[in-house]
Amino acid sequence: MLRSILLTNDQYMSTQINRRRAIQGLAAGSVAFYHGTSSRRVSAAESPNEKLNIACIGVGGRGSANVNGVSSQNLVAFADVDEKRAGGMFSKYSKTRRYTDYRKLLDELGQDLDAIVISTPDHTHFHPAYAAMQLGLHVYLEKPLAHNVWETRTLTEYARKHNLATQLGAQRHAMSNMHRVVELVQSGAIGKVSEVHCWVGGSRGMPSIPNDTPPVPATLDYDLWLGPAQPRPYHPSFCPYGWRFWWDFGTGETGNWGCHILDIPFWALGLKYPTRVKASGPEVDEERTPKAMHCEFQYPAVESRGPVKLHWYHGTPPILKEKGLSSKGNNTLFLGEDGMLLCGFDRLQLLPEEKFADYQRPQKFIPDSPGFHKEWIAACKGAEAATCNFDYSGPLAETVLLGNVAYRAGGFHWDAATLKTGDNAAAQALIKESYRPGWEI
The missing domain is CATH 3.40.50.720 (NAD(P)-binding Rossmann-like Domain)
Structure with missing residues (x-):
């Protein structure tokens, strides 16, 4: 052993x-x-x-x-x-x-x-x-x-x-359009940003609960696939892929897409740890991730910007209808004191259009990536840190996971230094989970 x-x-x-x-x-x-x-x-x-x-x-x-x-x-x-x-x-x-x-x-x-x-x-x-x-x-x-x-x-x-x-x-993170979005926000194109809405469409989640127990394929070591998770009978609906929508194994569409999409405001605004998290959605299921969700994160002011309210939606944000905007090809809307910036991974639009018709974009100041994997390889060989190294991406991932915690256990004040959820004991229980025997830390 x-x-x-x-x-x-x-x-x-x-x-x-x-x-x-x-x-x-x-x-x-x-x-x-x-x-x-x-x-x-x-x-x-x-x-x-x-x-x-x-x-x-x-x-x-x-x-x-x-x-x-x-x-x-x-x-x-x-x-x-x-x-x-x-x-x-x-x-x-x-x-x-x-x-x-x-x-x-x-x-x-x-x-x-x-x-x-x-x-x-x-x-x-x-x-x-x-x-x-x-x-x-x-x-x-x-x-x-x-x-x-x-x-x-x-x-x-x-x-x-x-x-x-x-x-x-x-x-x-290595896409050139992402760089241009960050440059626009950081150059003050829409003024001070106080609120951002991010979303992923679709309604994946809440898979059917299996009612049969087929044999484990001979080509799969299922016990090792389970790893630290609590034992349950094998079923092809969660192994090899559907695991994403079961809390024991995955983190839902928020975990699946959140680190990609929230990367945009995190980078542009220099976000790190929220101080308040809350969420809403359909009735919580103890085993399965939801088909929709809305999370709200509050970030305190720092030297370079004021406080920011960040919204995450699994679904379409109501603000798009309110402002007559399309979600097609987009996943993020920045609200600034001088305008809005609507964008996706490969498109961007400054709004209102008439105000920015003659706007001159800032000179590029974010260098092109040599390739996302190449960044990491170079860092392993002693070059500068890769752009999504854990010092940057750790807080981003924590935010995504905190959104799931708030959905499952209710909102809370977050003390990032101590990993405490205030007086929300149910939320605290989800910050660190237990492992099955043989996998304890």
């Missing part, structure tokens, strides 16, 4: 357990956490021309795009619990070592790696990321970073403390 190596900070500093010794003390079975200094030499950090040794955890679905995104480097190993879903990448990269259990991968190859890419369901983001970080590995992690706020904050702070290169998979 893999045994957890959990040390206090004093023990960590005094024992100086190197990574090889930690790994040698482990055998396959439970969840592994490694503490101690690393003897690994990140050769690529010494020469930007050298390739990183990368392992990828989760290579089917979205994971396949991330594998291809880092394919310029040495792809040392893949881990995936679903042999069928991962089959395309296994065949394409036939010389890459294959694992079912990421813990065995880290056990056997950990000291030879430089970085890791994680593209698993939300509920299995934290454990492999935290274990990899404790081995000194740089991390690319799919959004919404983790399954709860405590996990997100823990990864963010650990990466900062140990100077690890990180990137959250909010790849639309």
